[in-house]
Amino acid sequence: MNDKKLSVITRRDFVRRAACAAVGTFAMTSAIRDLRFMNAAVAQSNITDYKALVCIFLQGGNDSNNLIVPTVPSEYNNYSMVRLPVLALPLGSLQTLDGYTDPAGHTFGLHPACPELKTLFGEGKLAFLVNTGTLVYPITRAQYLAGTGSKPPQLFSHADQVTQWQTSIPDQPAVTGWGGRCADLLNSVNPNSLISLSVSLAGANTFEVGNIVSQYSVSTSGAISLQGVSGARLAALTNILGLPYPNMQAQAYAGVAEHSINTGALLNNAITNTAAANFWTNNVGGTGFPTNITTPNGGSTFTSSLSSQLKMVARLIEAGNRAAGNPTNGFGMRRQIFFCQVGGYDLHSGQTNYSSNTPNNVILGAQANLFAELSQSLLAFQRAMEQLGLQNNVTAFTASDFGRTFPSNGVGSDHGWGSHHLILGGAGAANNGSVIGGKTYGTFPTLTVNGPDDTGTGRWIPTTAIDQYFATIATWFGVDNSNLSTVFPNIGRFASPSLGFMKAS
Amino acid sequence: MKKIWSAVAIIAFVAVIYFFERQKNPALENPPAVNAAVSANNPATPAAPGNSAIVPAASPAGAGSTSPNELASRAASPSPTPAAGEVQNLPPLTVLDKARVAIHNYNSAFGENPVGTNPEITAALMGKNPKQINFITSDSGLRVNANGEMVDAYGTPFFFHQLSGQEMEIRSAGEDRKMWTFDDQVTR
Numbered sequence A: 001m002n003d004k005k006l007s008v009i010t011r012r013d014f015v016r017r018a019a020c021a022a023v024g025t026f027a028m029t030s031a032i033r034d035l036r037f038m039n040a041a042v043a044q045s046n047i048t049d050y051k052a053l054v055c056i057f058l059q060g061g062n063d064s065n066n067l068i069v070p071t072v073p074s075e076y077n078n079y080s081m082v083r084l085p086v087l088a089l090p091l092g093s094l095q096t097l098d099g100y101t102d103p104a105g106h107t108f109g110l111h112p113a114c115p116e117l118k119t120l121f122g123e124g125k126l127a128f129l130v131n132t133g134t135l136v137y138p139i140t141r142a143q144y145l146a147g148t149g150s151k152p153p154q155l156f157s158h159a160d161q162v163t164q165w166q167t168s169i170p171d172q173p174a175v176t177g178w179g180g181r182c183a184d185l186l187n188s189v190n191p192n193s194l195i196s197l198s199v200s201l202a203g204a205n206t207f208e209v210g211n212i213v214s215q216y217s218v219s220t221s222g223a224i225s226l227q228g229v230s231g232a233r234l235a236a237l238t239n240i241l242g243l244p245y246p247n248m249q250a251q252a253y254a255g256v257a258e259h260s261i262n263t264g265a266l267l268n269n270a271i272t273n274t275a276a277a278n279f280w281t282n283n284v285g286g287t288g289f290p291t292n293i294t295t296p297n298g299g300s301t302f303t304s305s306l307s308s309q310l311k312m313v314a315r316l317i318e319a320g321n322r323a324a325g326n327p328t329n330g331f332g333m334r335r336q337i338f339f340c341q342v343g344g345y346d347l348h349s350g351q352t353n354y355s356s357n358t359p360n361n362v363i364l365g366a367q368a369n370l371f372a373e374l375s376q377s378l379l380a381f382q383r384a385m386e387q388l389g390l391q392n393n394v395t396a397f398t399a400s401d402f403g404r405t406f407p408s409n410g411v412g413s414d415h416g417w418g419s420h421h422l423i424l425g426g427a428g429a430a431n432n433g434s435v436i437g438g439k440t441y442g443t444f445p446t447l448t449v450n451g452p453d454d455t456g457t458g459r460w461i462p463t464t465a466i467d468q469y470f471a472t473i474a475t476w477f478g479v480d481n482s483n484l485s486t487v488f489p490n491i492g493r494f495a496s497p498s499l500g501f502m503k504a505s
Numbered sequence B: 001m002k003k004i005w006s007a008v009a010i011i012a013f014v015a016v017i018y019f020f021e022r023q024k025n026p027a028l029e030n031p032p033a034v035n036a037a038v039s040a041n042n043p044a045t046p047a048a049p050g051n052s053a054i055v056p057a058a059s060p061a062g063a064g065s066t067s068p069n070e071l072a073s074r075a076a077s078p079s080p081t082p083a084a085g086e087v088q089n090l091p092p093l094t095v096l097d098k099a100r101v102a103i104h105n106y107n108s109a110f111g112e113n114p115v116g117t118n119p120e121i122t123a124a125l126m127g128k129n130p131k132q133i134n135f136i137t138s139d140s141g142l143r144v145n146a147n148g149e150m151v152d153a154y155g156t157p158f159f160f161h162q163l164s165g166q167e168m169e170i171r172s173a174g175e176d177r178k179m180w181t182f183d184d185q186v187t188r
Helices: A002-007 A011-043 A073-083 A115-122 A141-146 A158-167 A178-189 A231-241 A248-274 A305-321 A359-363 A366-388 A466-477 A481-487 B002-024 B032-041 B068-076 B092-110 B118-125
Strands: A051-058 A068-070 A108-110 A126-133 A198-200 A216-219 A292-294 A301-303 A335-342 A394-400 A419-425 B159-162 B168-172 B185-187
Touching: A051 A158, A051 A178, A051 A305, A051 A366, A051 A466, A068 A073, A108 A115, A115 A126, A115 A366, A126 A466, A158 A178, A158 A394, A178 A198, A178 A335, A178 A466, A178 A481, A216 A305, A231 A248, A248 A305, A292 A366, A305 A335, A305 A366, A335 A366, A366 A394, A366 A419, A394 A466, A466 A481, B092 B118, B092 B168, B092 B185, B118 B159
Parallel strands: A051 A335, A051 A394, A198 A216, A198 A335
Antiparallel strands: A068 A108, A126 A419, A292 A301, A394 A419, B159 B168, B168 B185
């Protein structure tokens, strides 16, 4: 009888126990991951050089079909035929990547608003990774159409794809970003860190969420300080916050507030020194970081958010790399991660200024403005790194929600999947440094609706996973092979963790 | 006994007449949305784009016009029962809201919205989902065209803008049937 009682488990009991087990397993998994991070952090502590990563998130889903365009006649004709009339850039308007042919025989031109990117590519400091995107496992068109392959959940949805790009774990609930996991792993190499390893120029983001390291948000003019509190008033506030409080919550709040005020003051003091000279205004032929972008070919002039963000990143890199304490007031850091973001890429309409009366205006419009901003801001940033002598220590890269549909919807393009991205840094032909530029990486998709790379409506199935894209960068940044699967748990599902666009050191 | 048999015969006669009437007019047993679903799978009977039958006669401002031919066609209809699609006569904003409700119901069932293009989302709503639930039911007031696209009151396919797994922006092209113009109607 007793045996029978022991063996009977009601459905309710089973669900309850399973739920407890699930919670326990999740907690244990998190604990194991934290322990692995702690152990790994110790193992990584032999790092002594300086490196920085700069993530530039193109929010909304960039139509990279018009960022890099095939110029082999048959391929261009195919491109033009599908994208006419609203999205097809004229062949003669493209910034051709002269002298470059990829291993598959493709030649390319960039959007006419991107002459600076052409310059950087020609100098060997800029690389393109083509047709990359979120993947759970590699998937073919046949598997996609048959519904037999694993697809990332909520494909084509903005918020979900942004999260997946920033976590690089599309098949699990978002807990940390891959930048945050790198920061957790490498935080111990920043001795006596005065500011966080992870800094955001665009507010809270998933990319920099870690288990240990918290992201620190700054504005384009520096640390965000208390409005209207300075001088004697600030001193009084600091004194009040420094008092002992009987309530633990009040004590903790006072501690956080005081730390925040002190960190903000420290950061603003450090970047004040970087802005002392005309350094930031003379780094690109006297134009410096362009606050106003003018789109080429008669386009509009507008204020750039991205340029301001990258200028602040450059100043924080300078301060971060400088020795800590007086007289330089630097931070003496060895690793820094930055997050920038620029919106407006969700161009369902108004992507170009094409009209039947003004067909040549296809090279102007919202996307041309965004590309001009990206191109000019990246050149300014790269030149700033060269002026600091840190071009081999800093890598900037783009990310975006997804690519966009190859055929136009009549006035723009809709949500897609795989897309092309930029990786910037290095000194060109030097043996060490960061990016092996002047090349494209990955497999350029066959630009055919219902072709081998298409889901069916001109949305490219990625042939390279973002896990591979980011693992390649993270390895350069200092995540060693033994820890790669801790930062990118799905990396083993894909052919190679290294795509070869970063130098070894 | 004779009276009983007469009553039975009369009842049987009425039943036969009723049966034949239903056979002649399937709209009685197939509500419009079901017909619409059928038309999506049968290219031979597409829901005509811009079919004014679904545009309310006393439509709100900007709710489209009805051509004289279509009005004449309606007046000439001998049947007191509207043809499939006509019985709805729903205002454009109501159709738009019903699309929103269908998405909401899908979300309630699966915890997330359907994704993809209009035909993919429509297929998911019509049963191509893990539970094979049809969210475009007979009383949903929604129509699907021959391409498998859910259409607005003017017959133009909706545009589904997937903001997140939980939030969908649904856009109707409005009376001019051109997407991204001033008369578009949008809901979330």
